[in-house]
Structure formats: structure tokens, C-alpha cells
Amino acid sequence: NAGVMQNPRHLVRRRGQEARLRCSPMKGHSHVYWYRQLPEEGLKFMVYLQKENIIDESGMPKERFSAEFPKEGPSILRIQQVVRGDSAAYFCASSPIGDGYTFGSGTRLTVV
Amino acid sequence: GENVEQHPSTLSVQEGDSAVIKCTYSDSASNYFPWYKQELGKRPQLIIDIRSNVGEKKDQRIAVTLNKTAKHFSLHITETQPEDSAVYFCAASTSGTYKYIFGTGTRLKVLA
Numbered sequence: 725n726a727g728v729m730q731n732p733r734h735l736v737r738r739r740g741q742e743a744r745l746r747c748s749p750m751k752g753h754s755h756v757y758w759y760r761q762l763p764e765e766g767l768k769f770m771v772y773l774q775k776e777n778i779i780d781e782s783g784m785p786k787e788r789f790s791a792e793f794p795k796e797g798p799s800i801l802r803i804q805q806v807v808r809g810d811s812a813a814y815f816c817a818s819s820p821i822g823d824g825y826t827f828g829s830g831t832r833l834t835v836v
Numbered sequence: 837g838e839n840v841e842q843h844p845s846t847l848s849v850q851e852g853d854s855a856v857i858k859c860t861y862s863d864s865a866s867n868y869f870p871w872y873k874q875e876l877g878k879r880p881q882l883i884i885d886i887r888s889n890v891g892e893k894k895d896q897r898i899a900v901t902l903n904k905t906a907k908h909f910s911l912h913i914t915e916t917q918p919e920d921s922a923v924y925f926c927a928a929s930t931s932g933t934y935k936y937i938f939g940t941g942t943r944l945k946v947l948a
Contacts, residue, residue, distance in 0.1 A: 755934065757934070757935075757936075759936075759938075765940065765941070766842075766925055766938040766939055766940045766941050767880065767925065767936075767938045768938070769935045769936060769937070772934055772935060779934075780933065780934075780935060782935070783935075815879065815880070819934070824870070824882065824885065825870070825882065825936070826882070827872075827879040827880045827881070828879060829878065829879045830879060
């Protein structure tokens with residue numbers, strides 16, 4: 725089992741560009757979660773998705789951020805018009821039934 | 837809103853000593869409490885978890901205790917080793933939401 729796969733591991737974007745972060749859950753897992761971790765801080769919930777459905781997006785900023793988990797392919801977290809404050813580590817996790825997450829290795833986004 | 841407080845923020849112990857990290861949660865509906873270990877630049881890894889119908893759980897040198905009345909839970913690491921050095925995060929979750937509220941982390945240093 726390859727685990728939760730995230731790519732890219734590191735992403736550098738200039739202010740105003742778009743960032744697309746990808747997450748492939750573990751085999752057999754149909755629940756995907758995205759968390760953001762600012763330097764020296766804990767993880768903050770962003771969004772919970774199942775295939776083709778957003779279940780809970782209460783942690784997503786209202787603008788510029790969107791997430792999807794299509795029927796085929798990885799889950800995508802999309803950040804439009806990035807700003808310096810978006811610089812963080814973004815972790816994806818998956819689970820089969822909701823509890824007991826397995827996290828991916830994260831994508832470290834740097835906005836310059 | 838939901839909140840998890842974690843203390844201490846940093847903890848230094850001598851190798852072989854015990855380490856205790858404490859968390860308090862605000863949502864009385866929380867019923868699942870995982871603990872994650874995160875080494876520098878790596879993914880958070882689940883090390884132990886406990887559900888609200890259990891008061892204590894042990895796994896070798898690691899134990900977690902839960903006091904539902906007081907709404908706090910603790911991580912105990914005995915016979916600490918240098919490889920235990922990492923940041924430890926507690927979290928609380930309510931089945932049905934699957935959203936984890938994380939504490940702010942404890943940086944544990946085990947001194948050889």
C-alpha cells in the first residue's frame with residue numbers, strides 16, 4: 725500500500741499565480757481531508773470530501789480556495805491568486821470510515 | 837467554538853525519564869482523541885488514540901488517559917529515548933463530523 729500520496733512536495737508560486745495541490749488517498753479510502761499548517765503551529769481543518777461531494781468546507785477561506793475529489797483521479801486543492809499568507813504546509817489525509825486518519829507527506833507552498 | 841488547548845508547548849526531559857503532555861477540549865460531544873507525532877519536515881503520524889468509552893489505553897511505552905468529566909486527556913511516554921524527540925499533537929473529534937480539532941503542539945526534546 726503506497727499510503728497517501730501528495731504532490732508536489734514543494735511548490736513555489738509568485739504572488740497572483742495559482743497553486744494546485746494533489747492528493748491520492750490510500751487504496752480503499754473514500755474520505756479525504758485537507759489541513760493547513762502554518763510554521764510553528766498546529767494543523768487547521770480546511771475541508772472534508774468524499775467522491776464527488778464536499779461534506780464539510782467550514783475551514784476553507786471564502787475566497788480563492790476550492791477543493792474537489794472527482795470520481796476519477798486525485799483530490800485537488802486549488803488556491804487562486806496566491807498571497808504571501810498562503811505560504812504553509814498543506815496536508816491531505818484519508819480514511820476508510822472517518823476516524824483514524826493517515827496523513828500524506830504534505831505540500832510545502834512558498835509564495836514569493 | 838470548538839477548541840483544544842495543549843500544554844506544555846515545549847518539554848525537555850532526560851533520556852529514560854517520563855514525559856506527560858496534557859490537552860483540554862471544549863466540545864462535550866467529542867468522542868475520539870488521537871495523538872500524532874511529527875518529526876521535522878515530515879508527516880504527522882498517528883501513535884495512539886482513545887475513544888470516549890475507554891478511560892485509558894496503553895501501547896508499549898505510550899499511554900493515553902481520558903477524563904470525560906473534566907474534558908481532558910493526556911499522553912504519557914515512559915522510558916523516553918532520543919528518537920522520541922518530535923512535536924506531538926493532540927486532537928479531538930466528534931463522530932459524524934470527522935473533523936479533527938488539533939492542539940497547538942508540544943515540542944519534546946529528549947536529552948541524551
